[in-house]
Structures are given as structure tokens and as C-alpha cells.
Amino acid sequence: MPAAGVSARTGRVAPAVVLLSGGLDSSTVLAVARSDGFAPHALTVRYGQRHAREIEAARKVAEALGAQRHLVVDVDLAAFGGSALTSADIPVPRNALGNEASGIPPTYVPARNTVLLSLALAYAETVGADDLYIGVNAVDYSGYPDCRPEFVAAFERMANLATRAGVAEGRTVAVHAPLSGLTKAEIIRLGLSLGVDYALTHSCYDPDPSGRPCGGCDSCLLRARGFAEAGVADPLLR
Amino acid sequence: MPAAGVSARTGRVAPAVVLLSGGLDSSTVLAVARSDGFAPHALTVRYGQRHAREIEAARKVAEALGAQRHLVVDVDLAAFGGSALTSADIPVPRNALGNEASGIPPTYVPARNTVLLSLALAYAETVGADDLYIGVNAVDYSGYPDCRPEFVAAFERMANLATRAGVAEGRTVAVHAPLSGLTKAEIIRLGLSLGVDYALTHSCYDPDPSGRPCGGCDSCLLRARGFAEAGVADPLLR
Numbered sequence: 001m002p003a004a005g006v007s008a009r010t011g012r013v014a015p016a017v018v019l020l021s022g023g024l025d026s027s028t029v030l031a032v033a034r035s036d037g038f039a040p041h042a043l044t045v046r047y048g049q050r051h052a053r054e055i056e057a058a059r060k061v062a063e064a065l066g067a068q069r070h071l072v073v074d075v076d077l078a079a080f081g082g083s084a085l086t087s088a089d090i091p092v093p094r095n096a097l098g099n100e101a102s103g104i105p106p107t108y109v110p111a112r113n114t115v116l117l118s119l120a121l122a123y124a125e126t127v128g129a130d131d132l133y134i135g136v137n138a139v140d141y142s143g144y145p146d147c148r149p150e151f152v153a154a155f156e157r158m159a160n161l162a163t164r165a166g167v168a169e170g171r172t173v174a175v176h177a178p179l180s181g182l183t184k185a186e187i188i189r190l191g192l193s194l195g196v197d198y199a200l201t202h203s204c205y206d207p208d209p210s211g212r213p214c215g216g217c218d219s220c221l222l223r224a225r226g227f228a229e230a231g232v233a234d235p236l237l238r
Numbered sequence: 239m240p241a242a243g244v245s246a247r248t249g250r251v252a253p254a255v256v257l258l259s260g261g262l263d264s265s266t267v268l269a270v271a272r273s274d275g276f277a278p279h280a281l282t283v284r285y286g287q288r289h290a291r292e293i294e295a296a297r298k299v300a301e302a303l304g305a306q307r308h309l310v311v312d313v314d315l316a317a318f319g320g321s322a323l324t325s326a327d328i329p330v331p332r333n334a335l336g337n338e339a340s341g342i343p344p345t346y347v348p349a350r351n352t353v354l355l356s357l358a359l360a361y362a363e364t365v366g367a368d369d370l371y372i373g374v375n376a377v378d379y380s381g382y383p384d385c386r387p388e389f390v391a392a393f394e395r396m397a398n399l400a401t402r403a404g405v406a407e408g409r410t411v412a413v414h415a416p417l418s419g420l421t422k423a424e425i426i427r428l429g430l431s432l433g434v435d436y437a438l439t440h441s442c443y444d445p446d447p448s449g450r451p452c453g454g455c456d457s458c459l460l461r462a463r464g465f466a467e468a469g470v471a472d473p474l475l476r
Contacts, residue, residue: 075313075357080364110363111356114400118349118356119313125348126318146400154396161389162352 013039015068016131016176017124019116020044022057024223025135025179027201028191030065032178033133035194040133042067043123045116047109048078053211057202064197073119077109113146117155117175125163130171132159137179137187152177184226192232199235213237251277253306254369254414255362257354258282260295262461263373263417265439266429268303270416271371273432278371280305281361283354285347286316291449295440302435311357315347351384355393355413363401368409370397375417375425390415422464430470437473451475 016038020026033040044058055072062070113136120132136147145151156175163173179187191198203223204213213220213236227234254276258264271278282296293310300308351374358370374385383389394413401411417425429436441461442451451458451474465472 071317073314073317076311077360079309079311080361109360110402111360111400114359114396115353115356118353121352122315122347122349123318145402148399151396151399154392154399158352158389158392158396161386161392162349162384164348164383 010128013037014131015039015041015124015127015129016133017041017043017120017127017129018067018133019120019135020058020062020067020070021135022054022059022061022201023135023203023219024184024191024198024201024226025137025187026058027061027065027196027198028187028194029133029135029176029178030061030067031191031194031196033131033176034065036176038131039068040065041123041127041129042070043120044070044072045119046072046074047112047115048076053204053207054202057200060200061196064200065195071123073123075115075119077112077115080110111146113144113151114155117159121159121163121173124173131174131176133176133178135179136177137184138181139183149177149180152180183229184222185229188226188230188232192230197235199238201236203236248366251275252369253277253279253362253365253367254371255279255281255358255365255367256305256371257358257373258296258300258305258308259373260292260297260299260439261373261441261457262422262429262436262439262464263375263425264296265299265303265434265436266425266432267371267373267414267416268299268305269429269432269434271369271414272303274414276369277306278303279361279365279367280308281358282308282310283357284310284312285350285353286314291442291445292440295438298438299434302438303433309361311361313353313357315350315353318348349384351382351389352393355397359397359401359411362411369412369414371414371416373417374415375422376419377421387415387418390418421467422460423467426464426468426470430468435473437476439474441474 016033018030018033018040020030020042021044030040030042042058042062044055046055059070113134117132117134124130124132136152138148152175156173159173159175182190203219205217205219206214208214223234254271256268256271256278258268258280259282268278268280280296280300282293284293297308351372355370355372362370374390376386390413394411397411397413420428441457443455443457444452446452461472
């Protein structure tokens with residue numbers, strides 16, 4: 001049996017497609033994919049976010065963690081509207097983490113992870129990868145339906161019926177969500193153990209024009225709570 | 239029980255999202271969605287096709303068939319390469335229909351229907367639609383894995399775990415593929431009975447600069463065979 005990451009099909013280090021936003025979670029996932037023995041192809045999707053700061057973060061992280069290639073692809077999710085992350089008309093909530101029980105927050109982007117994984121699947125087909133990595137997290141997931149393990153498993157089943165690999169060549173597509181059961185503190189500890197430089201990452205939903213995090217959105221609050229629980233200072237705030 | 243197309247939730251004519259390429263199949267599907275009683279929101283995805291002629295066809299068809307709205311969204315599938323439909327380096331095969339048994343043709347766009355349905359799902363969430371329509375066809379499908387009923391059913395299962403509608407509001411997303419079991423001739427007869435003007439549609443994978451169909455690609459050959467079997471002249475060729 002070949003080592004993890006070495007393709008039984010080709011005998012070489014296998015490629016894997018890693019969805020990389022430039023945030024804390026996806027940067028950690030890129031390090032996990034590399035640690036699993038894959039040659040990571042990082043995919044950043046520019047989907048109409050209100051700021052481009054995280055694309056820049058993704059570029060730095062991909063380079064620092066030795067991604068084989070980093071592709072930035074555009075899809076205009078803002079054309080649909082409906083989310084505070086793509087529409088200037090919907091404000092990003094501040095200091096609202098205590099309201100998690102009230103349901104799906106306005107920062108939810110409709111069908112975002114479905115779209116992201118679909119694009120990862122397209123990329124995987126063209127580079128011959130059978131493995132996709134996504135940094136969804138079921139613990140601190142802020143109420144997004146498409147971050148749950150049931151969703152990831154259903155996407156994987158669908159992917160195996162959708163592609164040349166799964167159908168014509170009898171291969172199997174796997175969707176890895178290695179952060180799924182981890183708290184933010186555990187993710188940070190994992191990333192640090194794998195050499196992630198969190199100073200390069202970007203989490204804020206609503207930074208100021210210079211790129212400084214707002215400190216009050218859900219994403220900033222979850223990040224701060226994670227570093228506090230991990231007992232580590234956030235290098236971004238130094 | 240409300241009539242088809244009338245929402246049990248709102249009591250009004252329900253919206254449905256229809257994927258519309260401007261080709262023969264998707265134009266027929268738009269007419270079917272309207273005939274099913276829905277208010278159709280047509281979605282055309284510009285994914286890096288080598289020609290824009292079909293976007294123009296989609297606009298005309300959406301208008302002629304009374305779509306409530308027509309949205310054109312960009313996604314750069316050409317960035318991935320790997321298909322004759324998005325890459326100038328891969329030729330579109332001519333007169334190759336007899337080779338169907340040889341597998342998936344080079345005009346297959348990696349994970350295309352997965353990406354298209356994902357975008358339709360995002361659009362559906364923002365307009366409150368629970369119904370998606372796609373013109374995939376399992377009879378004349380030219381060997382594409384993501385045109386089969388198993389794929390559509392798996393996407394539907396995934397969609398119900400992915401969205402606010404399916405998860406937080408207990409609604410059900412349905413993916414309709416009304417052409418799935420029909421031959422091209424049956425699709426044409428169905429469309430004609432629903433008032434589709436096929437002179438507005440566009441099927442060719444590789445038209446000349448003036449937009450005239452090549453007559454030799456798989457899509458042209460399937461279209462010609464369909465009109466011949468339906469015993470009707472193709473109004474596009476008049």
C-alpha cells in the first residue's frame with residue numbers, strides 16, 4: 001500500500017486541490033494537505049467579497065506553505081445579492097456572537113460552499129486530483145448550513161457521480177474537511193505544529209481601508225476567542 | 239392542495255430558477271417551467287465559452303418566453319482549461335458522433351453541470367425559489383457523466399443539506415430535469431407544443447464569426463438528427 005499522498009494510480013506524489021481563502025482555517029487546511037503527503041494546488045475564489053485583502057493573504061499563504069500552484073478564479077456571486085459579505089446594502093453585524101442561537105447570520109453567502117466545492121471539483125478534474133480539501137468547521141461554524149459534515153458527505157457522493165474520474169475511470173473523489181470536529185483553539189494549535197504563519201492570514205469580514213481587522217465581526221471574535229483559548233498571541237495583532 | 243407552481247408557503251405563483259444556455263434543450267426547459275405554472279428566473283452562466291453567440295440567444299429566448307428575470311453571471315471555467323469548449327488549444331471534433339462509444343468527448347467541460355447547478359442554487363436562495371430546472375438529457379447526452387439522472391438526484395440530495403431553505407426553514411429543494419428521458423425529436427415536439435421559437439436558439443459548439451452553425455460538431459449533428467426525426471425543418475437553417 002502506498003504512503004498517504006502517493007498515488008496508487010501514478011506512483012507519484014498525488015495532487016490535491018485545497019480551497020484557500022487566506023483565512024485562518026483554510027490556511028491550516030493547506031498545511032494539513034501538505035502534511036498528508038499531497039502536492040497541494042491552492043484555489044482561491046474571488047466571489048465578489050467586499051474587499052480584496054483576503055486574496056492577497058491567500059497569495060502569501062500559498063507561497064509560504066509551498067503550494068505547487070495557486071489559481072485565483074472569479075465568480076460573480078455578488079450578482080445574486082443576499083449576503084452582507086457581497087452586498088454593500090447589508091451591514092456586517094458587530095459583537096453579535098452571543099446571538100448564535102438566532103439562526104443563520106446575514107454574513108452567510110447563499111450556497112457558497114456548494115459553489116466553492118464545485119469549482120474545486122472542476123480544477124481537480126483538470127489536474128487529475130482525486131482529493132479536495134475544505135476548511136469547514138462544525139464547531140465554530142456560525143450557523144452556516146453548508147459547513148456541516150452531512151453537507152460535505154452529500155457533496156462527496158454527488159461528486160463521484162459527476163466527474164470523468166468517478167464515472168469513466170473508476171476512481172474515487174474524496175472531500176476532506178480535516179477541521180470539522182475541531183475548536184478554533186485546536187485548529188490554531190494544529191496549524192502552529194505544521195508551521196503555519198498566522199501573521200499572513202486574514203479573517204475579518206469588514207476591515208478598514210488599510211486592511212486592519214475591525215475586531216467586532218463574528219470572524220474577528222471567533223479568531224480572538226481561538227487564540228485566547230489556545231493561550232497564544234495572535235501574530236496579526238502584534 | 240395548491241395548483242402546480244403556486245407556492246403552498248406564499249400562496250402566490252412560485253419562482254423557479256431555470257438554467258438557460260440559449261440552446262435547444264434549455265430553451266425547451268424554460269417553456270416547461272412556465273407551463274408547470276412557475277414564474278421563471280432564467281440564469282445564463284458565461285463560463286468562458288469560445289463564443290458569445292449563445293448568450294445573445296439566451297437573451298432573446300428569455301424575452302420571448304416571458305421569463306420574469308434573466309440574469310447573466312460570469313464564472314471563469316476557462317482558467318482551469320481541459321475542454322474544447324473553453325480552450326482554444328483543444329479542437330472541437332467534427333463528424334465524430336459515430337464514436338460515442340469511445341467515451342467522454344473533448345467538449346466535456348470539467349464539472350460543468352455541478353458548477354451550473356450550484357450557481358442556480360445560489361440564485362434560488364436569494365429569490366426564495368425551491369425549484370431548479372436544468373436541460374440535461376440522458377438519451378442524447380454525448381457521454382457526459384453529469385447529464386445522468388443519478389447525478390441530478392445526488393445534487394438534489396446535497397442541495398437539501400446545503401441551504402437555508404432546506405435546513406433552517408424546512409423547505410425542500412427540487413431539481414427538475416424534464417428532458418431526461420426524451421429523445422431530441424421528442425424534446426423538439428414538446429417545445430413546439432409549448433410555443434418555443436427554435437429560430438432564436440443556438441446549438442453549435444464552433445460557429446463561424448457571423449454566428450452560422452458549423453454543421454459538423456456533435457451539437458449540430460444531434461440537432462439535425464432531432465429535427466429530421468421530428469419531421470420538422472430547423473427554422474435556424476431557413
